[in-house]
Amino acid sequence: MRRILRFGAAALVAFSGQADARTLIRDAEIEATLERLSRPIFEAAGLAPESVDIFILQDNSLNAFVFGGRNMVFHTGLLSRIERPEALMGVIAHETGHITGGHLVRRQINAENLQGPLALGLALSALAGVASGSPQVGIAGALGTENAIRRSFLAYSRGEESAADQAGATYMERAGVDPGAVLDVLRIFRGQEVFQAGNIDPYAVTHPLSRERIALLEDRAASSPARGAAAGPDLAYWHARMRAKLDAFINSPDRTLARLDAEGNPRDELSELKRAVALHRRPDTEGALAAVDRLIALRPEDPFYHELKGQILFESGRGAAAVEPLRRAVALAPGEALIRGALGRALLALNDPASDGEALETLEAATRGGASEPAVLRDLALAYARAGRDGDAALATAERFALVGEPRDALRHARRALDQLPVGSPGWLRADDIRAVAERTLSAN
Numbered sequence: 375m376r377r378i379l380r381f382g383a384a385a386l387v388a389f390s391g392q393a394d395a396r397t398l399i400r401d402a403e404i405e406a407t408l409e410r411l412s413r414p415i416f417e418a419a420g421l422a423p424e425s426v427d428i429f430i431l432q433d434n435s436l437n438a439f440v441f442g443g444r445n446m447v448f449h450t451g452l453l454s455r456i457e458r459p460e461a462l463m464g465v466i467a468h469e470t471g472h473i474t475g476g477h478l479v480r481r482q483i484n485a486e487n488l489q490g491p492l493a494l495g496l497a498l499s500a501l502a503g504v505a506s507g508s509p510q511v512g513i514a515g516a517l518g519t520e521n522a523i524r525r526s527f528l529a530y531s532r533g534e535e536s537a538a539d540q541a542g543a544t545y546m547e548r549a550g551v552d553p554g555a556v557l558d559v560l561r562i563f564r565g566q567e568v569f570q571a572g573n574i575d576p577y578a579v580t581h582p583l584s585r586e587r588i589a590l591l592e593d594r595a596a597s598s599p600a601r602g603a604a605a606g607p608d609l610a611y612w613h614a615r616m617r618a619k620l621d622a623f624i625n626s627p628d629r630t631l632a633r634l635d636a637e638g639n640p641r642d643e644l645s646e647l648k649r650a651v652a653l654h655r656r657p658d659t660e661g662a663l664a665a666v667d668r669l670i671a672l673r674p675e676d677p678f679y680h681e682l683k684g685q686i687l688f689e690s691g692r693g694a695a696a697v698e699p700l701r702r703a704v705a706l707a708p709g710e711a712l713i714r715g716a717l718g719r720a721l722l723a724l725n726d727p728a729s730d731g732e733a734l735e736t737l738e739a740a741t742r743g744g745a746s747e748p749a750v751l752r753d754l755a756l757a758y759a760r761a762g763r764d765g766d767a768a769l770a771t772a773e774r775f776a777l778v779g780e781p782r783d784a785l786r787h788a789r790r791a792l793d794q795l796p797v798g799s800p801g802w803l804r805a806d807d808i809r810a811v812a813e814r815t816l817s818a819n
Contacts, residue, residue, distance in 0.1 A: 397432035399450070400747055402712040403678040404430060407616040408448070411459060411609060415467045418548035419474050419541075426473070432624065436562065440469045454620050456559060459605040459613035464546060464556025471541030475534065539591050547600045554595025560588055618644040622651035631656075643672055650682065659690040677707035684716060693723040711743030715750040722753050730760045748774050765794030769801050772808050785812035 408428050416423045426444045433449040440446050446469050456462045543553035595601060604610070622630050630652040634645055650665035663686060669679045684700035687693075700717040707713060718736035721729045734757035740750055751774035758767035772787035791805035 399430040399432050400712060400745075401430070401619075402681065402707070402710045403619065404453075404616050405712075406678075406710070407612045410612055411463050411605075412446075412466045414549035414551075415463055415470055415545050418545040419467075419470045421470065421473070426470075434624075436559075438465050438469055440472050444473055446470075446473075450620055450624060452559075454617055454624070455562070457617075458555060458558060459609045460551050460555035461558040462613065463549070463551055463605060463609075464542065464553065465559055467542035467545040467549075467553070468538050468556055469542075470545060471538030472534070475537050475541060536587050536590060539587060540594065543591065543594050543598070547598055550600055550603055551605050552595065552600050552603045553598050554591070554601065557588065557591055557595065560591070614644060615647065618647050619651065622648040623655075627652035627655040641668075643669065646672075650686070654686045654689070657690065659686065659692075662686050675706060677703040677710065677713065680706065681710075681713050681716065684720065688716070688720050688723070693720050696720045697724070709743070711740045711745035712747075714743065715740035715745035715747065715753075718757070719749070719753050722757055727760075730757060733757050734761055746773070746777075748777055751777070765791050766801060768794060769805050772805060776808050776812070781812040781815045784808055785816065788812060 405428065408430075409423065412426070412428060413423045416426055421444070426446055429445065429447045430453070431447060431449050434451040435449055436452045436455055437449040438447065438452055446466070448465075452465070453462070456465070539556075542556065546553035546555070605613075630648050634640070634649060634652075637645070639645075646665050646668050650662050650669065653659075653665060654662035663683065666679060666683045666686060670676070670683065673679060680699045680703035684696040684698075684703060687699065688696035697717070697720045700713065700720055703713045704710070704717050714736055718733050718740055721733035721736060724733075734754075737750060737754040737757055741754060751770050755767045755770035755774070758764070758770060768787045768791035772784050772791055775781075775784035775787060785808075788805045788808040792802060792809065795802040795805060
């Protein structure tokens, strides 16, 4: 079974089919925060920041890993648990050390050697990513379930871990941040080798610890010219805000509101953010809107607060009212494709021919910018259908089914697109690629 969920405005693509499904989260604000934290590390390592794709899995365990070239994945459990931005930057620096050290060569996934649902997801979703021009599309399917991922990757050797530690420390120093911050994370896992297998966080399994490794890092940190250097107030703010948002979306709204009540219902910004999300999820639309309006009053030029207001309105059945705050969010952050996709969805939901053209243009721009989520592709297909572009509608639908690993439906719509699109056109070629992979996948199962 595949299921598509919504995490506020963030897209959640869950790949079940096995006992413990994991969920890929797309959220414009959280992704922007991780980009802020990772940029100085990537630049210190000589990597172009745009060459590394960062992804978030909704999973309470503590883990982070890299795979398939320059793809970096973080569990929400890790993002929520790490209290200091410097420590998270240390994890990013360590994982970057694995990339620059060439430790991924022997961990490349060979889809032809995999069996069952993961092979299907890899083949079809990787193709969907190529077809759409969005790496996130391919990664969503390639991640599949976490159990399958663990079986597909070997744990790093202790030598590789130590090398990544030292490289990461160098990148932290070049970025002007204390490299010893990563020790906050490593100390969490110290001693986990005595746990039963089911209780060990996957980071401790895939990144083996040793006393010598921690001792070397402690010595390096003690003599570092960046010892004690903080990430700065801006990064500290965005890191704390990311944790507040994750906490409010992942925990039950009653639990979040009870904690705020126990704290005396504070009215600081991050408490208001938690309150807005929790009240929306309860649902208490009027209370949520009042909280988000207080946030906008604090930061009127913040696109993510306008986006949150649009989400609350749209998901509460007030689609027409959601358009204005989402327009404002797009104007404030024109490069945020996920926000643009939310605006396109709201415009399309007006079911007004006068708005359909703008909705189509907005959704096309969103997918070109990297917001090719199943829900956005579904909306794009509807917008094409309303415009009488049935071939493009069929292609968008084929890409959507490819993304969620449904080869029969992907094949059916790819064939429909081939019948209606001009032969040899870019769309026709994408549809033909989806057809070929879907047929090959079905014949092998």
